[in-house]
Amino acid sequence: MEDEVDRLVAAWRRERPDLDVEPLEVLSRVSRLARHLDRARRLAFAEHQLEPWEFDVLTALRRAGNPYQLSPGQLLTQTLVTSGTMTNRIDRLTKKGLVERLPDPSDRRGVLVRLTEEGQDRADQALAGLLDQERAILAELSRAQRGELAGLLRQLTAPFDNIPG
């Protein structure tokens, strides 16, 4: 079956027959698929009254394990946003009762952000919903193909994830 990238590549080959546009076959598909996934996730989370950014913060805390708390700085590095953005996010999640700010007992400058009971429930429910949706998207592929795809993608992501970039 043809997709949008096939059409994109065909257009470039017509307009710029001198260029080798083969890289687009892989990387444009990655970018476009990621956009589709963003939209799909937004819909899945909306069923649990969560925005994608809320899910990101809550699940970072959830994955930290009991007692489900991290400093704002640790949340920054996990979610790749700036400190101003994180302050804003914590404010809003606090207002919704999904997290709470606690003073850090070991550093009087510091703050700890902790998941509330409700925050934990919402994160768990949204994760289950997300996984169901993702399984449906991946049903296009056999189990073996999924494994192969994961392995090929790992080869591309590993350099980014391991070099300081």
Place this chain on the structure above:
Amino acid sequence: MEDEVDRLVAAWRRERPDLDVEPLEVLSRVSRLARHLDRARRLAFAEHQLEPWEFDVLTALRRAGNPYQLSPGQLLTQTLVTSGTMTNRIDRLTKKGLVERLPDPSDRRGVLVRLTEEGQDRADQALAGLLDQERAILAELSRAQRGELAGLLRQLTAPFDNIPG
């Protein structure tokens, strides 16, 4: 080589051993790789004094072929932004001398956006730079692996691209 998703999946298996998180092996890698690519592209375009959104608009016009012009509405559907955003983009590109607005001779409501000479040169140069960079990223894989990866990704993108979604 391990990547960030391996660590993510391990954390979930520890915290939620009851859940099957296998879908994350593929789709979280797609999302994370797309983010890395966005950053890398921003750097590549900066060498040509272009923002990613400028590249998107200019190359849409470039791909349209001679005389390199499209209506704002056609640009909307190609770049997936809203009309307010596109008006703003065309304004800024016009100020930089990369595109120009022309009245549509066949519809007095309408406008045509046309690439200037400089806009075409900048788009062509930026595309060549992007392809060089992408080739470097893909050097991790053999030619056969790249073909396989492109095929697997196409199976996932095709439903999104062909169903009205």
Place this chain on the structure above:
DNA sequence: GTCAATAGGCTTGATATCAAGAGACTTGAA
């Protein structure tokens, strides 16, 4: 002990985006 340098979180100001709607023009049915 003292003080400069650093770390941690928050505040401010600017910007790009989106959603909603306004204004100008075209189309098609009566």
Place this chain on the structure above:
DNA sequence: TTCAAGTCTCTTGATATCAAGCCTATTGAC
């Protein structure tokens, strides 16, 4: 011909983000 409905672009108002800088507390060299 007329006019209601549709199309196309631009404008407005609200929002989330980022970059830069501020303030407080901690650390380490002397």
